[in-house]
Amino acid sequence: MSELCRLWHVTVTVAGEEVEPLIVRNALRRLSDQRPFLHSLKYAGGRAEIQYWEEAESxxxxxxxALRVWNEHRESAGLPRWEVVGLEVLERTVFLSRGMEYHVIVDLHDVTPLPF
Structure with missing residues (x-):
C-alpha cells in the first residue's frame, strides 16, 4: 500500500423491486466468487447489503x-436490477474507533438474510 493510499470500510446498500430471496442469495454468492474481497453479504427479497475494505487515496x-460494484457485476453475477440507496465509507481508524471490527466480520464470504 502506498503512502497515499488508505483503507476504507465500505457498506453499499441496494434496493428495488421484490425478487425471490433465493435468487438474490445465489446472485450474491456468484458476486462473492467474482469479488472475493467482499466480507459481508446480506440480502432480503427487495434489498441487499455488501461490505468490504477498499484501498484508495481519498x-x-x-x-x-463502491458505487460501481453492483452495476459492474449485474450481468455476470445475475444481480437484480436494483439501485444503490445507501453508501457508507469510513476510514479505517474511524471504523475501528467505533469498535465495529468484530461486529461486521462474522463469517467471511457468508451470504446471510437481512433482519426484518
Whole structure:
C-alpha cells in the first residue's frame, strides 16, 4: 500500500423491486466468487447489503469505486436490477474507533438474510 493510499470500510446498500430471496442469495454468492474481497453479504427479497475494505487515496475515490460494484457485476453475477440507496465509507481508524471490527466480520464470504 502506498503512502497515499488508505483503507476504507465500505457498506453499499441496494434496493428495488421484490425478487425471490433465493435468487438474490445465489446472485450474491456468484458476486462473492467474482469479488472475493467482499466480507459481508446480506440480502432480503427487495434489498441487499455488501461490505468490504477498499484501498484508495481519498473518500471520493473509495466512494466512486463502491458505487460501481453492483452495476459492474449485474450481468455476470445475475444481480437484480436494483439501485444503490445507501453508501457508507469510513476510514479505517474511524471504523475501528467505533469498535465495529468484530461486529461486521462474522463469517467471511457468508451470504446471510437481512433482519426484518
Amino acid at each position: 473518500l471520493l475515490d473509495a466512494s466512486s469505486l
